[in-house]
Amino acid sequence: MATLDDIAQELGISKGTVSKALNGAKDVSKKMQQAVLEKAVELGYTRQIRSSAAPRLAVFVINMEYLKPENFGYDIIVGFRKAAEPAGYQVEVIPLTRQMQQDYRYDAYMMMSNYCGALFLGMSLLDPWIKEFETCKTPTVLYDNHISCNPNVTNIGVDITEGIELAVDYLRSLGHSRIGYLSSALEAYVYQQRYQTFIRVMTSLGLTADESVMGNSYHVNTCLSQHLPRLLDNGCTAIICSHDMLAHSTMFHLRELGLRIPEDISILGHDDIPLCRFTIPPLTTIRQNRPALGKSAFYALSCQLNSVPLSTHLLHAELILRSSCGPVPKEQAAIRTRSE
Amino acid sequence: MATLDDIAQELGISKGTVSKALNGAKDVSKKMQQAVLEKAVELGYTRQIRSSAAPRLAVFVINMEYLKPENFGYDIIVGFRKAAEPAGYQVEVIPLTRQMQQDYRYDAYMMMSNYCGALFLGMSLLDPWIKEFETCKTPTVLYDNHISCNPNVTNIGVDITEGIELAVDYLRSLGHSRIGYLSSALEAYVYQQRYQTFIRVMTSLGLTADESVMGNSYHVNTCLSQHLPRLLDNGCTAIICSHDMLAHSTMFHLRELGLRIPEDISILGHDDIPLCRFTIPPLTTIRQNRPALGKSAFYALSCQLNSVPLSTHLLHAELILRSSCGPVPKEQAAIRTRSE
Numbered sequence: 316m317a318t319l320d321d322i323a324q325e326l327g328i329s330k331g332t333v334s335k336a337l338n339g340a341k342d343v344s345k346k347m348q349q350a351v352l353e354k355a356v357e358l359g360y361t362r363q364i365r366s367s368a369a370p371r372l373a374v375f376v377i378n379m380e381y382l383k384p385e386n387f388g389y390d391i392i393v394g395f396r397k398a399a400e401p402a403g404y405q406v407e408v409i410p411l412t413r414q415m416q417q418d419y420r421y422d423a424y425m426m427m428s429n430y431c432g433a434l435f436l437g438m439s440l441l442d443p444w445i446k447e448f449e450t451c452k453t454p455t456v457l458y459d460n461h462i463s464c465n466p467n468v469t470n471i472g473v474d475i476t477e478g479i480e481l482a483v484d485y486l487r488s489l490g491h492s493r494i495g496y497l498s499s500a501l502e503a504y505v506y507q508q509r510y511q512t513f514i515r516v517m518t519s520l521g522l523t524a525d526e527s528v529m530g531n532s533y534h535v536n537t538c539l540s541q542h543l544p545r546l547l548d549n550g551c552t553a554i555i556c557s558h559d560m561l562a563h564s565t566m567f568h569l570r571e572l573g574l575r576i577p578e579d580i581s582i583l584g585h586d587d588i589p590l591c592r593f594t595i596p597p598l599t600t601i602r603q604n605r606p607a608l609g610k611s612a613f614y615a616l617s618c619q620l621n622s623v624p625l626s627t628h629l630l631h632a633e634l635i636l637r638s639s640c641g642p643v644p645k646e647q648a649a650i651r652t653r654s655e
Numbered sequence: 656m657a658t659l660d661d662i663a664q665e666l667g668i669s670k671g672t673v674s675k676a677l678n679g680a681k682d683v684s685k686k687m688q689q690a691v692l693e694k695a696v697e698l699g700y701t702r703q704i705r706s707s708a709a710p711r712l713a714v715f716v717i718n719m720e721y722l723k724p725e726n727f728g729y730d731i732i733v734g735f736r737k738a739a740e741p742a743g744y745q746v747e748v749i750p751l752t753r754q755m756q757q758d759y760r761y762d763a764y765m766m767m768s769n770y771c772g773a774l775f776l777g778m779s780l781l782d783p784w785i786k787e788f789e790t791c792k793t794p795t796v797l798y799d800n801h802i803s804c805n806p807n808v809t810n811i812g813v814d815i816t817e818g819i820e821l822a823v824d825y826l827r828s829l830g831h832s833r834i835g836y837l838s839s840a841l842e843a844y845v846y847q848q849r850y851q852t853f854i855r856v857m858t859s860l861g862l863t864a865d866e867s868v869m870g871n872s873y874h875v876n877t878c879l880s881q882h883l884p885r886l887l888d889n890g891c892t893a894i895i896c897s898h899d900m901l902a903h904s905t906m907f908h909l910r911e912l913g914l915r916i917p918e919d920i921s922i923l924g925h926d927d928i929p930l931c932r933f934t935i936p937p938l939t940t941i942r943q944n945r946p947a948l949g950k951s952a953f954y955a956l957s958c959q960l961n962s963v964p965l966s967t968h969l970l971h972a973e974l975i976l977r978s979s980c981g982p983v984p985k986e987q988a989a990i991r992t993r994s995e
Contacts, residue, residue, distance in 0.1 A: 398961070463814075463817050463820070464817060464821065464971065464972075465971070466971045466973075473966075474803075474966040474967060477803050477804060477966060480803070481804065604964070607962075607963050607964060610958070610961065610963045611958055611963045611965060614954055614957055614958045614961075614963065614965075617954055617957075618950070618951055618954045621738070621950065621954075622947075623947050623950045623951045623954065623970070624944070624947060624970055624971040624973075625951060625954075625968070625969070625970060625971070626813075626814040626817060626969045626970055626971040626972070627814060627967060627968070627969040628965070628967070628968050628969075629965070629966045629967040629968075630963070630964055630965060630966055631804065631805070631806045631964040631965070631966040632804075632966070633806075633964075
């Protein structure tokens with residue numbers, strides 16, 4: 316294992332300067348600090364943790380809204396801490412800024428800050444560090460993203476295939492076979508996956524899954540004004556939405572069109588955000604079990620911290636039944652029977 | 656939580672009989688014991704572990720050959736114990752017999768034997784307990800099998816997509832584009848998955864993956880006498896095999912046909928069994944990292960034991976480069992260039 320001396324020798328500087336740079340001393344230039352941190356990472360140097368100090372884990376969030384209880388990320392963070400803190404770790408929540416990603420390479424930032432591992436929530440594919448995850452050396456867990464082939468990075472989430480299968484099986488048990496899908500833009504990894512999985516599951520059952528019954532747009536309004544009418548014209552009696560807010564807007568819009576839910580059309584969401592219990596009617600949805608996701612993120616990180624190169628770590632999906640789905644409308648069933 | 660009294664009351668027997676049955680006392684009939692065990696499972700009864708006793712985990716193997724160091728399963732078991740025992744668990748390895756599966760329901764067997772969780776290695780799809788995994792309540796981890804939708808069962812293995820992608824990318828970097836696939840029969844879950852993933856990965860790259868370049872048979876001889884000639888006739892310059900033993904036999908057979916490996920044709924295996932270093936030439940293969948698999952099985956079980964409903968837990972794939980793959984033969988490259 317590399318020592319302070321190794322780093323000093325490689326850079327042709329004193330051991331004292333290396334130590335100061337690693338500890339962020341003010342009298343070392345930023346350029347020198349960067350050079351030391353990157354060399355330390357390159358050589359596989361590991362900081363000695365005082366035996367009395369708890370090892371530190373970082374949870375990166377896109378903004379501090381995640382720390383409010385009504386936010387989707389709050390329960391994940393609480394779950395993570397519930398598993399990590401009794402196991403002897405100290406957890407810090409850090410807002411991920413573009414600036415810090417431009418100022419420091421990821422591994423260097425982690426070494427400088429003395430974090431031995433990290434969980435990332437809600438990262439965008441445009442974040443500069445995303446590229447570094449392909450080669451980083453710090454144990455890292457990503458929620459709803461996917462990096463292949465780096466033994467130090469694990470992808471966590473809920474089993475998307477299982478979720479869509481549960482939803483489609485349930486709708487079929489209610490008599491639906493013309494099932495539509497509305498989605499947010501496919502730029503986010505998780506929306507891409509859900510969209511493609513819907514096509515795969517439906518196709519494997521011999522059901523239609525093409526643009527006649529599917530649509531995606533960045534703007535909710537485009538989904539409702541352009542895609543939804545097409546789905547209705549093409550005889551969809553049930554629609555799965557890529558996330559609960561879209562399902563909520565879709566139900567609102569359908570009611571304005573004079574359609575009853577679930578008597579005329581069934582709607583099913585993704586995520587189970589707290590709002591789902593209060594929509595009209597309460598929304599049936601595929602849950603992201605947030606406290607369990609938080610705990611499972613810690614178990615995934617435990618694997619990494621114990622040198623187990625974990626790739627993928629997915630929770631079982633759960634379908635939460637409320638009142639937004641019902642039996643296929645009788646006349647639709649009759650039309651279908653006649654035309655078959 | 657259910658108590659001994661609850662079980663006694665439900666069955667209309669004394670608490671003493673319940674206690675005796677749970678502890679396997681000889682003066683309780685087998686029929687009564689079964690009834691008590693199944694009722695206990697049904698009511699969600701959990702045995703009290705004496706605080707001085709280590710909780711017990713079971714590793715089920717298809718035969719005791721797994722305990723020999725040369726066996727594929729040995730390193731998995733050692734890895735599992737290396738993670739489980741320092742965490743305070745006692746691990747027992749148990750040969751899985753058809754008889755015990757017929758005599759006891761799975762959950763009842765686990766409660767009677769006082770195991771709080773289990774890892775299954777090398778189970779067949781025909782084993783009677785496989786069906787029970789769909790609804791069992793005992794925390795359970797399956798290696799290279801897949802059970803959906805039971806929150807108490809986790810599937811572990813190596814990321815098959817990542818492995819095939821690494822292999823195909825590597826062969827393409829050597830100039831191969833006509834890549835064949837030979838497989839054992841598709842009755843085992845893992846062979847099915849590898850076969851289908853090969854088709855998916857090749858197709859996504861615009862390369863041919865149909866029966867002109869693929870074959871599977873239960874008997875190695877059928878693979879070699881029927882499928883291999885077809886793959887050669889159809890211009891394959893590289894062949895990926897579903898497992899190392901098949902790759903080994905394929906290389907042996909190709910040499911008998913007068914072909915040189917890797918000068919005339921490249922061969923790539925799956926698993927990295929110890930033999931791979933000693934084949935002629937040493938085999939390039941997609942590794943199953945056995946010690947890491949064993950450790951990861953324990954971390955997956957830890958999730959289950961802490962009520963995290965983990966579905967899938969996959970290790971990163973690793974391609975182990977030896978000498979069985981080389982650049983595409985020049986004349987083949989020339990033929991391809993002319994015909995394009």
